[in-house]
Amino acid sequence: MRLDFSRITQQQNVYYLTPEDAGFSQYYLAVREKEQRILTDPEVRKLPYLERDEWPYRIKSTERFLSYISKKTETLHMLTIGCGNGWFSNKIAEVSSKNEVIGLDVNRDELEQAARIFKTKNLHFVYADIFNVSDMFEAKFDIITLNGAIQYFKDFKELMTLLTSFLTPNGEIHIIDSPFYATDEIPAAKQRTQEYYESIGVPEMTKNYVHHDKKLVADFDILYTYKRNIIHKILGKKESPFSWYRFIKK
Numbered sequence: 001m002r003l004d005f006s007r008i009t010q011q012q013n014v015y016y017l018t019p020e021d022a023g024f025s026q027y028y029l030a031v032r033e034k035e036q037r038i039l040t041d042p043e044v045r046k047l048p049y050l051e052r053d054e055w056p057y058r059i060k061s062t063e064r065f066l067s068y069i070s071k072k073t074e075t076l077h078m079l080t081i082g083c084g085n086g087w088f089s090n091k092i093a094e095v096s097s098k099n100e101v102i103g104l105d106v107n108r109d110e111l112e113q114a115a116r117i118f119k120t121k122n123l124h125f126v127y128a129d130i131f132n133v134s135d136m137f138e139a140k141f142d143i144i145t146l147n148g149a150i151q152y153f154k155d156f157k158e159l160m161t162l163l164t165s166f167l168t169p170n171g172e173i174h175i176i177d178s179p180f181y182a183t184d185e186i187p188a189a190k191q192r193t194q195e196y197y198e199s200i201g202v203p204e205m206t207k208n209y210v211h212h213d214k215k216l217v218a219d220f221d222i223l224y225t226y227k228r229n230i231i232h233k234i235l236g237k238k239e240s241p242f243s244w245y246r247f248i249k250k
């Protein structure tokens, strides 16, 4: 069932399901600015086919996911959590105009950029605290994606329980392009993260970046996993170093 946006407050084509709270996004955007990773509109339009930063490593993971959903014959209602500037939500929406895609985030700047650039009928961008939208989202989505976003959610299990309640029967959650760590790797990874955010002058971001344990996804299907391939290395082929995880609601 399509969501009804007619009575929802909107500004600059972004729909506000919950009141804005700039707590997290002020630090997130400060980091992106320091890293010079806030992209211009023309750059966002090209994603993921951009020759800078991590983008060459994200092409194949994007293409794999698009190929996966394009094989599904039913109409899909999809939610992309942490959609940022909207490029991935748009790619998904382009797969079929029958599908409905909602890109959700908590950073107004990139949501407004997303809504400015990608104006497709089957794509809406929403601002929402995901933990306060259950009435509207309950049992609504066939596919939920977290692409490069799970590391910003503190409680993995709490989030998965909530997102499972948003799924239709046999609905799926996909986690793409995010790191999970072996238990014994976590202390050192935390230390590196803290030193990094301190070095760029945004120490507040340390508590907003989570190093999730691989054990949390032990029961998920792994649809892709990175394998070192010396031939690919020699040929300069670029691949995501992260696994692609899927959970299916039974």
Ligand SMILES: C[S@@+](CC[C@H](N)C(=O)[O-])C[C@H]1O[C@@H](n2cnc3c(N)ncnc32)[C@H](O)[C@@H]1O
Binding pocket: 024, 025, 028, 081, 082, 083, 084, 085, 088, 104, 105, 106, 107, 110, 128, 129, 130, 147, 148, 149, 152, 153
């Ligand atoms: C690294 S970006 C990824 C953007 C995009 N999905 C991509 O793959 O390029 C992470 C995004 O997650 C968003 N985010 C972090 N915490 C969030 C939350 N609690 N709810 C929704 N979005 C969140 C951030 O604002 C940011 O836009």
